[in-house]
Amino acid sequence: MAGYHHGNLRDAILAGAASVISRDGVGGLSLRAVAADIGVSHTAFRRHFGSREGVLNALAVQGNLMLAEWLRGAAAAGEFADVGVAYVRFALANPGHFAVMFRSDLLDNDDPELICARAESLAPLRDGVRALGAADATATEVAVWGVVHGVATLALTGTLAGALDGPLHAPDQAADVESLVRRALSMLIPPG
Amino acid sequence: MAGYHHGNLRDAILAGAASVISRDGVGGLSLRAVAADIGVSHTAFRRHFGSREGVLNALAVQGNLMLAEWLRGAAAAGEFADVGVAYVRFALANPGHFAVMFRSDLLDNDDPELICARAESLAPLRDGVRALGAADATATEVAVWGVVHGVATLALTGTLAGALDGPLHAPDQAADVESLVRRALSMLIPPG
DNA sequence: TGTACATCAGTGAACGCGCGTTCACTGATGTAC
DNA sequence: TGTACATCAGTGAACGCGCGTTCACTGATGTAC
Numbered sequence: 239m240a241g242y243h244h245g246n247l248r249d250a251i252l253a254g255a256a257s258v259i260s261r262d263g264v265g266g267l268s269l270r271a272v273a274a275d276i277g278v279s280h281t282a283f284r285r286h287f288g289s290r291e292g293v294l295n296a297l298a299v300q301g302n303l304m305l306a307e308w309l310r311g312a313a314a315a316g317e318f319a320d321v322g323v324a325y326v327r328f329a330l331a332n333p334g335h336f337a338v339m340f341r342s343d344l345l346d347n348d349d350p351e352l353i354c355a356r357a358e359s360l361a362p363l364r365d366g367v368r369a370l371g372a373a374d375a376t377a378t379e380v381a382v383w384g385v386v387h388g389v390a391t392l393a394l395t396g397t398l399a400g401a402l403d404g405p406l407h408a409p410d411q412a413a414d415v416e417s418l419v420r421r422a423l424s425m426l427i428p429p430g
Numbered sequence: 431m432a433g434y435h436h437g438n439l440r441d442a443i444l445a446g447a448a449s450v451i452s453r454d455g456v457g458g459l460s461l462r463a464v465a466a467d468i469g470v471s472h473t474a475f476r477r478h479f480g481s482r483e484g485v486l487n488a489l490a491v492q493g494n495l496m497l498a499e500w501l502r503g504a505a506a507a508g509e510f511a512d513v514g515v516a517y518v519r520f521a522l523a524n525p526g527h528f529a530v531m532f533r534s535d536l537l538d539n540d541d542p543e544l545i546c547a548r549a550e551s552l553a554p555l556r557d558g559v560r561a562l563g564a565a566d567a568t569a570t571e572v573a574v575w576g577v578v579h580g581v582a583t584l585a586l587t588g589t590l591a592g593a594l595d596g597p598l599h600a601p602d603q604a605a606d607v608e609s610l611v612r613r614a615l616s617m618l619i620p621p622g
Numbered sequence: 623t624g625t626a627c628a629t630c631a632g633t634g635a636a637c638g639c640g641c642g643t644t645c646a647c648t649g650a651t652g653t654a655c
Numbered sequence: 656t657g658t659a660c661a662t663c664a665g666t667g668a669a670c671g672c673g674c675g676t677t678c679a680c681t682g683a684t685g686t687a688c
Contacts, residue, residue: 242682243631263535265457268674279633281676286631290675340587343455360593374613376594381577381614383593388580389572395532401552401570401575421566422573425618434649435664460641471666473643478664482642630684637677644670651663 248286250276252300255293264344266338269293294338295346301335302355304328309362318366319423322386325363326419329390330412336390370427374410381426389419440478442468444492447485448526456529456536461485486530487538492528494547496520501554511615512557514578517555518611521582522604528582562619573618581611 243249254272257306269290273280277415305328312324329336338344345352364379372378389392392398436442446464461482465472479485495518504516520530530536531551537544556571562568584590585607 263457263533265455270674281634282632331441340584340589341455342588356593366590375615377610377613377617380581380594380610381588381617382513384577384580384584384611384614385573386576386580387584388576388578390580391583392532392576392579395534396534398572402572418569418572419576421569422576425566425573426571462641475664633681648666
């Protein structure tokens with residue numbers, strides 16, 4: 239596996255970049271640092287991604303496809319609230335991807351792959367809301383998406399744990415957040 | 431006003447930094463660029479803020495105090511949903527501050543001023559939720575905070591307008607977002 | 623089976639750039655007497 | 656009212672650093688015959 243040819247450099251770079259971003263934010267992403275981590279020349283990424291923006295775009299595409307998969311899995315297995323919980327779970331499990339996916343100012347939004355991945359990623363959430371048959375479907379969609387996105391963002395920045403006195407403690411924050419999301423969602427949708 | 435002494439350099443730097451951040455993100459903030467915009471030496475900020483982190487901290491403190499004021503104003507004037515709407519309005523009107531306030535990884539979280547400002551900023555939201563007397567107060571708080579924070583974040587990154595087909599068009603996005611938030615909140619709280 | 627050649631994958635030195643910080647400084651303002 | 660001095664506010668040259676990109680390159684792999 240070691241040697242001149244890496245074998246799976248593309249995936250290794252994406253994984254490394256996601257890891258750095260989850261620690262230092264998108265602004266702190268240095269391709270040189272990622273390359274050094276992987277043990278590869280700092281120009282090696284060029285062949286696969288062209289430029290820095292190319293790396294971010296690939297990360298956003300991958301993130302959207304992963305999210306689609308998580309949501310689809312939850313939609314198939316359980317009731318609708320599980321889809322919302324899966325959204326938050328995905329964000330907490332893949333903070334690097336999550337941070338890039340919505341930064342359209344840093345991405346090439348004309349990239350057909352990205353357009354396609356984005357269309358796919360939220361479909362299960364949208365379809366799930368439609369299936370509920372709520373009176374104001376658009377508002378329900380915004381409410382559900384907003385609450386899961388907001389809670390995920392607040393949890394990732396450490397704000398949620400800091401602001402809510404009491405129940406949240408770092409060790410198993412994920413479990414606590416999940417419970418909160420479930421209770422919040424049950425106020426929006428008839429529990430089934 | 432012009433001359434060797436600026437007169438209000440501190441505020442000018444904060445305003446300039448907020449403006450740059452709203453355009454380029456926190457990572458894109460260059461104190462040299464801000465100084466050049468204001469027409470001042472690129473080392474002038476040192477006397478007021480010490481370091482780059484000092485600028486970000488001051489911005490976060492200011493943002494939290496502003497948010498507190500917006501929320502207090504809404505709480506005093508109207509019904510509870512207005513507080514939630516004010517949160518979103520504040521974020522859309524002050525994207526630079528909003529982007530910094532929750533990035534605790536970039537701030538000195540031990541700064542007493544920041545601790546104090548943070549404690550103040552969300553109090554009206556929390557108090558308003560408590561006053562509703564909901565069955566699960568914590569979940570209601572998370573639901574309300576999550577939905578307004580999530581919608582604000584999605585709107586700021588342009589994701590909301592892109593994903594929701596139909597009703598949202600750039601020109602008066604603010605008004606559309608506001609209407610959506612109001613409808614979403616009415617599903618969480620008994621409209622009064 | 624072996625040889626020649628094309629293609630693919632990664633290298634590493636060099637580039638220019640903009641950044642935050644340091645330092646000794648100068649101009650302006652306030653205060654004491 | 657004037658003078659001396661201390662303090663405050665902003666300057667600008669210099670620093671070292673890490674970044675993304677460029678370029679001509681070399682090592683490894685695949686294909687044709």
